Amino acid sequence: MEGLLLIKECKYCHENLKSCLDEGIECIVCNSNVHAGCLKRGSVPGGLHGDLFYNFTCQECSDIGSEKFVRQKLSWLQVITLSLYHLGTKSAGLARNGFFHWRDHIVAFIDRNWDILFPNEIKRKKKWIGTVAGRLSHYSSYLFLSGGKTVINKTAWWTLMYPKITPLVLSNIYNVMNLEKQKAKSRNEKRVTSDAESFDALLKQYVPDENLTKKFDISRRHINSIENIDEVDNQTEKKKQKSIKRKILLPNYKDLPKKLMKFTPISSLTEEPVFYDNPSEQIPIQKSQNGPSMKPLKLLDPMCYYNTSLNNISRMKMQKMHVKLTGNIRKEITLSPYSGIYLKPYIRRDVDTFPSWLKLMAEIQLTANKTDPEFILNPRAPIDYTYVQPEHIPAINSLCNQFFWPGIDLTESLQYPDFSCVALYKRLIIGFAFLVPDVKHTENYISFVFTRPGWRNCSIAKFMVYHLIQTSLGRDITLHVSINNPALFLYQQFGFKVENVVLDFYDKYFRTDVQDSKHAFFCRLER
Template sequence: MNGDVFFTYTCQECSESSTEIFVRDKLSWLQVIVLVLYHLNTKSPGLAKKGFFHWKFQIAAFIEKNWEVLFTKYVKKKKSWTGTVAGTISHFSKYFFLSGTSVIKQQAWWTLKYPKISPYLISKIYNSMMAQKVKCKADKQDVSDIEIFNQILEQNVSKPEMMQPFILTEVETQDVPEMSSDGVDILSPSQIERNIKEKENKETNKRKSLLPTIDNKKFLKLTNSSDGLSDDFTRCAVESQDKKQLEDIMKHKIEDDKKQIKLLNPFCHYDTSLSDIARMRSTNLKIKLLGTVRKEMILSPYSGMYLKPYIRRDVESFPTWLQMMAEIQLTVNKNDPSYSLPPRGPLDFVYVLPEHIPAINCLCNQFFWPGIDLTETLQYPEFSCVVLYRRLIVGFAFLVPNISHTEHYISFIFTRPGWRNAGIATFMLYHLIQTSPGKDILLHVSMSNPAFFLYQKFGFKVEKNVLDFYDKYIRDDVKESKHAFLCRFER
């Protein structure tokens, strides 16, 4: 993780075994939470809500997923460990953490008050602050904790730019602007009041337009769809009634598009546009020509971890469809004694990528019900499995993480007709179960769906019957039952 230097290192020469040794230091809850927030801020800023992360569904979930990395496998979880996370954040809020209540008007969202200071330096500042506090108490000096903290902060931070606190303007330059460009310093109540008064004064003076305050180049880089950009600018221009300015900006945008067509990293969940232009721009020439599986690692926006390009490569399974194709080829070439079957391609089990989404949506709309869009699965690719035979998607499975604190939910498992009964769905289900240690897994299955027996084989048990569960989805002409079993795989 970014900023993680909490190890005791023994070099090769000093080690008794003549090998380098890294031993995890015992971390306090403050160090763990600061480290996780620092990592999320630097590696997965797209998961934040205006720069803030939810303490339970993002911070605590990340800690649980990486428990052995942070605490080692010898430290067991207590039942109330999530409460410790919330209590630690609240206790140190006046020093190191900042609540999002005043910004996004919602509780339980937090970020680092000083995002540019490393976790190691924050740990050092806290230790120095506690030592100074004990010293002041022994000398009977009446000094407040905040004064001690500010003194220690100035002593340990050499660069003034590192002491710059979290401000709302930093967030607005990262996201698509939704508010006025008047940055509000959420650290100072007096500055908040002053900025609100300035905003009211500007509104009374009939400010002409919001358009000049927008950094167009940064805005264009964060925009994948030209339609969405034109809509946003049109809305602003109508409000400001400045048509000439709108034409100038749109002209600038078109020229920018001609010069630079490179979009964001296609593995990042921002790039979820399904337009043909966006898909083609996000792939290199080899992928366009051959359609092969990417060889590079995939960065997950959910956990910030790098995923391998392959989950599994199967060269032994021989589904019915491939058997039929082989028979057709042999029959057509039966008069050619020198003919031999060409080598078959492997079945590649991979994580979901943006270029898979259009084909997956098409299969879902054909075999399940209309209106399904699985673009959001790009936000948590480690809980997915897509099966490819060369360029053809023959199966997929998706799991939605953390629908509650102790539960995951399997939303879709599908294998094409002709490719079934070859172990494809079995491995996909096995993979999803392996990605969810310590969590119960729920799913709904139609009472007439033979996949129910596959779930039973893995240990899923019927928890209850849900009448008319698929009533709004399955068409009347489909013979499949609209009632469903709610099945649970218990940990």
């Protein structure tokens, strides 16, 4: 490392080498340095900018009469540093304000140049992509800079903390820091400084030029950044206007606790709504002057207490006959308490899908009645997709506790029913999907997606995810999924991309008998 402080001379052109910019590659025999551009072959093997991780033998010292290069065994830290350095100098146009996406740029670069970086590797490991994400996060305090701390506000974007220093120098300083840590540990000395402080001190010691040791300027503002900020301001203004409209449409719930509000048929939104202390009180249906009679509108009041803990018998007694016959789907239009949008009874009615469970039931009926020549198989009912209703919550909670983990209660989803989708076959809930809106300024989060066994592989979950995506236009959507869950392929069909791996994400949720991995992929759909 002391050699960094010396002025070196190229063996071929006899010109001085610029410290930390083009320190050259050193011959392992005569210890002389050569510019990468002065090499007889024109460049190092592979042509990666800043790639000096070779055991080099110059032409004069070589036993074969020509320059000799033998690839050193690279660590993942060296590979990622080299990738970011090459991308920053040769492919700056791909960057967003100097940052590169960890998967689209860094992982793709390593994948393209795998044979150059790892020529002796016979087979790459399956989890090498997760290793890249882990190294970026681990060394984020002093080697790599995350875009989440800048105007990009995206954690999946990374750059070098010291972009003007070559990967070889950064690697050597890191090795010196590790050596000092080992010596201090052998002497049982307590560490006073952090890794970031130690690395910064060593960098200033061996690279005295302040222009080279400057960190990446996170205060830079490019045209794209200004446009992004303007877009955020516009979205904020639209959100404020939307909130004002909601206040006009919705009543003041603080003054009316635990009341079910019902709207009488109105010709405009300026008429006053009617409140009833008794939810079972009947509302007379008014006749419209221009047409037939209209049914009253109902509002799912988030401040109203829905008794979702009743057993099946109690709930069936409380339901009207037409609700029992139509599969627990309310025929009337409801008003969302979150967005003030009128929600129709159905999202979609599917009459074509024929799941494997229905096929099995049909085969059983045909086999049991094969001796009856007059037997006719009853037509199957459609699969109905609807918004979540209070009647669905007990069954959904039961499914979540059975197939996910205990203690799940999705009653809160009644506060934003327009971000939900429940699939029903008659009165049986066969699937559901929920999205939590506005977890961040421009980001929504998919919390649960489920389809009953026997009803899978027939695009039920695909439509529910599609519906949730359509409710979040203009916003990023994120989710967590177990790393061995095949649902990841479904999300990738819609454009979700894995940003990082969260170790032991489900450790405090999953039961011990669950076969799914407790590690999770954090996926994002950028809009």
